Amino acid sequence: MDRKLIFEISKEGRKAYSLPACDVPETDIETLIPPEYLRKSEPDLPEVSEIDLVRHFIGLSKLNHSVDTGFYPLGSCTMKYNPKINESLANLSGFAKVHPYQDESAVQGCLGILYNMDMMLAEITGMERVSLQPAAGAHGELAGLMIIKAYHESRGEYNRNKIIVPDSSHGTNPASASVAGFEVVEVKSNGHGCVDVDSLRSVLNDNVAGLMLTNPNTLGLFEESIVEIADLVHEAGGLLYYDGANANAILGISRPGDMGFDVVHLNLHKSFSTPHGGGGPGSGPVGVKKELVPFLPTPVVEKNEDGYYYLDYDRPKSIGRVRSFYGNFGVVVKAYAYIMSLGADGLRKVSEAAVLNANYMMHKLKKYYHLPFEQPCMHEFVISGQKQKEKGVSTLDIAKRLMDFGYHPPTIYFPLIVKEAMMIEPTETESKETLDGFIEAMVQIAREVEEEPETVLNAPHGAAVSRLDETRAARNPILRWKD
Amino acid sequence: MNIIEGLKYSKDHEWVRAEGNKAYIGITNYAQLELGDIVYIELPSPGDKFEAGDVLGVVESVKTAADVYSPVSGTVVEVNEELAESPEKVNEVPYESWFVILEMDDPSELENLMDEEEYGRYCIEEGK
Incomplete structure (x- = not known):
């Protein structure tokens, strides 16, 4: 394909604009800006006409694959469809045109959304309160770990400097722990990608600040020993951190708080249908159990007896701000619209359909591809191209071939504990016909x-x-x- | 499989070539095949001390990033700067592309590692 760069279609003197003559006196720029700050040569910018400019970028945009143009089965990331009503509501001028410095009394509706969102996410996760400040999942992890650290230090336990992560965890877990100043201890997973309880027991001691876990785990399997794991970590004086990356499997069905987790982050851009990746920005709210509420980032939106919302900065134990203003407010509005339009029953159906769709595909594909874990999956599953590799065709080749059928390839070579891994997550919105189309292509x-x-x-x-x-x-x- | 006689091997697919108290450490042919084209290598600095099992460096390939573990305990006396410039050497000649030379604390630790025969069997098991 011969597609030129914008620089290559540039012709000197062509312009995509036409400005009227300057009607104020011109001033020499050197009298305004000291010469050492002025560049010596003209910037090398492309010069094109409006039509060429439009065609160039529209042409590039048509090469994109998106969830609006085709099926997108990327595992471990819940790249789900974003209902258009979310966008319409977030674009209402009362949301889109408020200013963060407006007086509290002038933005009661917006503060109300933040407060109610805090309450709803707390209910969904089984936490006491939720901060909506973190701007992404890993940011939520960092805030959550800072809260864990502040909690231990407030009890004089300065020696708790270790965070345990399973070897199948998302890469952000050890990275966030390290950025938060913890030492990372890895525990091996067992044959099902779940935490090996004996290995966990052997690393627990009074230096452990906590354990980070994704449940269902990165293989799309539910951590069956979660209650025992939680008890062990708590007995050792540590806290449990829930990575909400896979929350799409459990909405309205089970709650991290009930499993024994103390801190949770969610990704609104995954589980709650706000734009993801290049379309972001993201939002990674962090929720905590009651004894950790004093450590949440400031400010926290509170409501007084008269139903008036206000920003509470008077929180001496808080870890402080983790982001300017109140997080990515527009994203919160979109996720709020999603939750309100579905309701509690609807959210539960989201997870039920997500899990059913994944199991249907897994069942259909296991005749043709190696299935390393023969058990029901949650919202995503991992198959392996090992059989095909023996014939000289790798998982990478299979992924490339899928593009010819109009599908975005799934995540490949992750998780690392499965050879030639393909990780597939269909999500809840896809029809049986769409799922069958993808299965046919794979067959x-x-x-x-x-x-x-x-x-x-x-x-x-x-x-x-x-x-x-x-x-x-x-x-x-x-x-x-x-x- | 391409395994070299006389070297010692770890379960994480590092090789060790001992010369007196000095240990040359690299990654095996099996490891480089699994990783695919290597594009970046992070090495420690001379003087750094490692216990057996510590992370010594990182290899990044087009497919993944993986830690390299120190198979024995010791102090880094030399790092192979050439690898930072030409990481493809590890794909081309894995057993010549040593990452570091360690001054071993305790050469008897070598006995905990596998010989070529044991490692060969280990790789066949891993591949299943």
């Missing part, structure tokens, strides 16, 4: 591996570009158009 690819492996090895055939040299791009990245 056809499995057949191609047997009969005509070249078709898979040389895929994609229909994409704008085929195999890119990822190795060269990583070893010798060219980050500018020209030097």
Whole structure:
């Protein structure tokens, strides 16, 4: 495909604008800005006409795959559909045009949304209160770990400097723990990707601040020993942190608070249908049990007896602010719209359908691909391309071939504990026809591996570009158009 | 499989070549095949001390990032700077591409590692 860079279609003198003549006296720029701050040469900007500019960027945008254009089965990240009503409501001027410095009395509706959202997320997770400040999942993790640290220190337990994570955890868990100043201790998982209780027991001592866990775990399996794990960690004086990345499996069915978790973060951009990835921004609220409420970030939105909402800054034990103002407010409004439009029953149905869809696909695909864990899954599952690898076709090739069928490939080579892993999460919104279409494509690819492996090895055939040299791009990245 | 005689091997797929008290440490052919094209290597500094099992460095490939563990305890006396410039060497000649030379605290720790035969069997098991 011959697609030129915007710089390459540039022609000197072409403009996409036409400005009227200047009607105020012109002043020499050097009298306004000291010469040492002025650049010596003209910036090398592309010069194009309006129509060429529009065609260039619309053309690029058409190469995108998005959840609005096709199925997107990315596991471990819940890339779900964002209902359009969320956007319409967040765009109402009363939400979109408020200013964070407006007086409390002038933004009672917005503060009410923040307060009610705090209450609803607390109910969904089984926590006491929730801070909506963190701007993303990993930010929520960091805030949660800072709260855990502040809690131990308030009890004079300064020696609690270790956080335990399972070897199948999301990479952000050890990273956040490390940024929060903890030492990371890894525990092995057992044959089902769940925490090995004996390994856990052997690392518990009075240096342990807490354990971070994703449940269902990264393999899409429910941590069956969770109550025993929680008891063990609590007996050792540690706290339990729930990574909410996989909350799409449990909404309205089970609650981290009831499982024994003390701190939870949720990703509104995953489980609560707000835009994700490049479309963000995100939001990673962090919730805590009662004894940890004093440590939540300031300010906390409170409501007095007259129903008046106010910002409470008088919280001496707080870890302080973790973000400017009140978090990504627009994102909170979208998630609020989602929860209110579904209600408690609707949220439960979300998880039921998400789990059912994943199990349906897993069951259909296990005849053609190796299934490392033969048990019902939650909202996502992991299959392996090991059988195909023996024929010389890797999981990467299968992922590339899927693009020819119009699907975004699933997450591959993650989690690390499964060889040739493909991690598939259909989400709740997809119809049986869509699921069957994807299954058919996967079955056809499995057949191609047997009969005509070249078709898979040389895929994609229909994409704008085929195999890119990822190795060269990583070893010798060219980050500018020209030097 | 390509395993070299006379080296010692860890369960995390590092190799050790001992010369007196000095241990040359790298990753095995099996490890580089599993990782795929390596694009970046993070090495420790001379003088750094490691216990057996500590994270010595990081290898990043197009597929994944993985820790490299120290198979024995000791102090880094030299790091292979060439690898930082040309990480592809590890793919091309894994058993010549040592990451570090450690001055071992206790050469008897080598006995905890596998020989080529044990490691070969271990890899076959892992591959299943």
